Amino acid sequence: MNLHLNYTRKDSAPSSSGDVVATVLTLLEEGYLNAAQFARLEIHLDWLQYKYNFREAVTVMQIGGEAHENLPPMEIRIDSRQVAPGSLRGLVQKAMAAQTPDSEERRGRIYFEDFRPFRRSIVWEFNRLYWQRVKDWEKATGKGYQEALPGGKSDGTDAQAVSDSVEEFWKLLKELDTSNRLPQEIFILEIGVGMGAHAGMWLDRFCTLDQERGTNFYPRLRFLLGDYSLATLEHSRPAVKRHLDLCSFIALDATDPIKTLSFLRHKILHVHSTNMYDNLPDEEVVWRDNRIYWVQSRAYLPAADAARISQLSGVAVADIPAVVDRLLDVGIAALPDRAKGMQFWMETWRAMRIEEQLVDAVDMPDAAFPAGLSTLHMEEILRYAPNDLRFHLSTGALDSFRNTLPLLHPRGYLQVQDIFVTDLQEYSMGFHGPGKLDGSIVNWVNGALLREVAERAGYDLHFTPFQYRPGSKTSVLYTTRRE
């Protein structure tokens, strides 16, 4: 048996490694585990910092696929934060029992989907619903969405950070202008615009700086605000009302900007986004014994939560999946009483859990890695990585990144503020999502993979800690051209 301690915090873990070992040994003695299972058992102790997440306190996962038909290796993941003292044994037994398809534990669950890549899970539909109908959520909670963020506001609207960003861009323009290489039209793209606050501040600051320095670059700006939500684009207009002549509002798929903006290939001098990558559909893979495994998932409601939600909303338990479909389609009008619709949304989201299974990559030859990565490339990257490493593939972020680069002017650069894991080793030392932040998903982005993809595409990636807010977990990614 291998026990992995995937966090470095020392404070008040209710379930210590000693408890875990003692519990597993007892289960072995009592015949709940056989010797072969014990010998190949992997136990991961995690610490999930997000109050709302998709995990039970204890989950058991078996590896599927032809190579493991006879005796699938077993993995137990324990969220130390959720385990109350004295409850570990019962939770492990319950999780093991839930592995049987017809177990009582499973029979009571309300499933929303079959096993599938996490990026295709219904949870991302909930994430989309949140951003499309964030006003409903804000009204119900009485708080703006930014108040849910650590620090209570977006790092994208820090005045000093915006000012420094503008200064850096102005210097580039000045340099190009001096060498007669500044294009007549200066294109800038922001992807994921929120309420337009960052764009508005950026343009205000640029206008002022340009006037102070008399360079007259401002009238040549072409500022593109890109977002997949037309409603969001509409909401962003007031924030840039002083600059509307320079702004274009463009509905685009953040994972494929070049598709919409191909006419600007090699023309955009600056692309910016804040807290966008962490909100794009993602999935995870496991690297174990020199093999790659895909993590498949399916979303469900635990039986007790389904019963509670049924009672609160008046929706029969069996009808919950159908009402969820309607909710994702029409929002809280899915129920005749909008207040109950809102309550249904919030409670269902908060209670939603994910079941997982591992599938050997050789059993899924059609499963594709994101743009810029191949299985062989991944194996090369992982050659020196720790064994038994579970990490984000950051599918949506990689697609977005790879499909944004062709837009960049030869001297253009991409700047992304987000939460990044910059070294694969970090995955062995802390939980990096997915979690729930209000009605949306919070998920760290695998910067180490982004760096690998960037290098093959002709860019070096740099990550600098966001220095403008003490304690911020945000980093700023920016690209430089690779020679």
Place this chain on the structure above:
Amino acid sequence: MTLPILPTTMVGSYSMPGWLERLKTDYFARRISRHDLDEIHDAAVRSAIKDQEMAGLDMVTDGELRRDNMIDYFVERLPGVQIDRSSKKFYYDFYDSEVIGKIPMAAIGLIDDFRFLLANTERVAKICITGPHSLTKRVRNKHYPSEEALATDIARVMNMELKELVKAGAKYIQIDEPYYSGFPEDINWGVNVLNILVEGVHAKIAVHICYGNRYGKPSWEGSYRYLFPAILNAKVHSLSLEFARRGGEDLDLFREFKVPFELGAGVIDVKDNSVETPDIVAERIRKTLNFVAPEKLYVLPDCGLFHVPRDIAFGKLRAMVEGAKIVRKELGK
């Protein structure tokens, strides 16, 4: 073998297969031997030549598949250049290299590659080499008083090699100088050095100048206007320029400056993975013919096809050949 009117050819490189990239990187990681890599290169080059023939090109190259990139293949052969062989992580990276003394005169060993090409095709063969200006921009100069002085000595060494290539049967030689576009202020001395390179080389010489294709993206943007009038002093027969991706606005320069050279016009966008139709190619050729006589026009991609997936690269070459046929027919040729 004679060339038809509007002859079609590649700029140089052909699609680099993913499997060859991995094997090249394996070589740098010492997982395969030099001997194995040489055999692999031979097979890949034969395949690239065959693809060009099947696509119908009138003039073929070896696809440059032996080269890691346009710089290192020459830098590691130039006598007197010091190379840090640990400086590559991926085969495509540039070596860190420097010159710490005068470059001696010595062969740089391109003849075998050209003979291999000749032995494997009956089409007209072209060899492409990176020019001294571009090489100078990637080598740290710790000896010469100026970049021009370093480039001049590189040109002298390479001039000797070009003459040996002509003796080996080379009739068409292309000099690649994309770094002109990155350093337009160098154009006067760049042309002087180019003339030293080609002095006494009795072959048809083209100089290819684009806006860069490193990692399949442009390294610079601008207008070819910077070339003029300095480029008119170049002792070459042909200019090879990119027009498909950038549009043909700069074609006006040919009229404005009464350019005496033949033109190799880029009619295939190598930075876009969609395959042009023959009609699009034909239209681009027709547009060029407004500025250049048909007997002075070569039909090419904008740059090498190194970064374009193989099936797409082949499709683009086919479209280029078919597009040229359409216009030849219109010209009654």
